[in-house]
Amino acid sequence: MVKRTSFEGDACPIARALEAIGDWWSLLIVREALFGLRRFGEFQSKLGMAKNILSARLRALVDHGILETAPASDGSAYQEYVLTPKGRGVFPILVALRQWSEEFDDRPEEIATILVDRAKGRPVRKLELRAEDGRLLAPADTMLKPRPAPRRRSA
Amino acid sequence: MVKRTSFEGDACPIARALEAIGDWWSLLIVREALFGLRRFGEFQSKLGMAKNILSARLRALVDHGILETAPASDGSAYQEYVLTPKGRGVFPILVALRQWSEEFDDRPEEIATILVDRAKGRPVRKLELRAEDGRLLAPADTMLKPRPAPRRRSA
DNA sequence: TCCAATGGTTGCATTATGAAACTGATTGCG
DNA sequence: CGCAATCAGTTTCATAATGCAACCATTGGA
Known part of the structure; x- marks a missing residue:
């Protein structure tokens, strides 16, 4: 195949x-x-x-x-x-893609639109990854852990 | 073509x-x-x-x-x-994709890893879109505006 | 009723993808 | 050094995905 x-x-x-x-x-x-x-x-x-x-x-x-x-x-x-x-949940992915283009595109002047807060008409903030306690996280501040096994509940 | x-x-x-x-x-x-x-x-x-x-x-x-x-x-x-x-800037996109799967995947038990804060080992927060003033924004709270006209300038 | 617009499907040509074989440098090793 | 193994690809060829255009069945409006 x-x-x-x-x-x-x-x-x-x-x-x-x-x-x-x-x-x-x-x-x-x-x-x-x-x-x-x-x-x-x-x-x-x-x-x-x-x-x-x-x-x-x-x-x-x-x-x-x-x-x-x-x-x-x-x-x-x-x-x-x-x-x-589930479909509406895609929104943050689209925002992330948009913001990546806005930040890194070689010809940003060709980008026609900006995403704004409807209430105020002001550009939205950049998405940012934060820890549970609110610290801003860069890629290097993160790691992958095996998913906890779904077994008995305990404390 | x-x-x-x-x-x-x-x-x-x-x-x-x-x-x-x-x-x-x-x-x-x-x-x-x-x-x-x-x-x-x-x-x-x-x-x-x-x-x-x-x-x-x-x-x-x-x-x-x-x-x-x-x-x-x-x-x-x-x-x-x-x-x-520019490549490292892709990170939030990957996080958004990951979180979307974590939240909506039909078989989440097949997902092997979770993204954690390296310092504490705790899961990271969900990415969220916020307005300039910090309000949380759903898709419907946003809209697209034409990009502000570029300053007149030689090219 | 007739006819245009809607919402597709089919057929065919072109591209992209994938497995495996092949190539040519680089490296480890005796 | 000499040589086999490894690394980093390229080439070849078959299959799958994409795109365009043509076609077709319903729907809806006059």
């Missing part, structure tokens, strides 16, 4: 996330969905992607529990694709 | 980020690099990926300024791939 390697079943949570949303278009679809798009045609025209690919991606996102289909909210007989909580 | 659509030049910073690190393996390579890997063979054996693909990805990451090559630190004549600041 010479198919594309799947990360399903991989023990690394990053690989597992990529398995679900690591495709070329998936995150952009979720981005548009967070922005309010719901209909097939809306995604297709906004993203400018081929319809067969969009169709395949939507199905995959539904399979992964990121989107779900629902009857159209406008009364028509068509259906819509709406985000599940 | 029927090649894979490129997001280069796209005005969306998320698309631009995906152009650089949205490939199937790229983020995993950066993850390993953040973990300390530097040599071709280390990446290859740790990730278990085909050498030609690894070769292509490493070159692309170098082209994008995420990795750079350096003479080997152990005195050998080989070279190493080390993260640039």
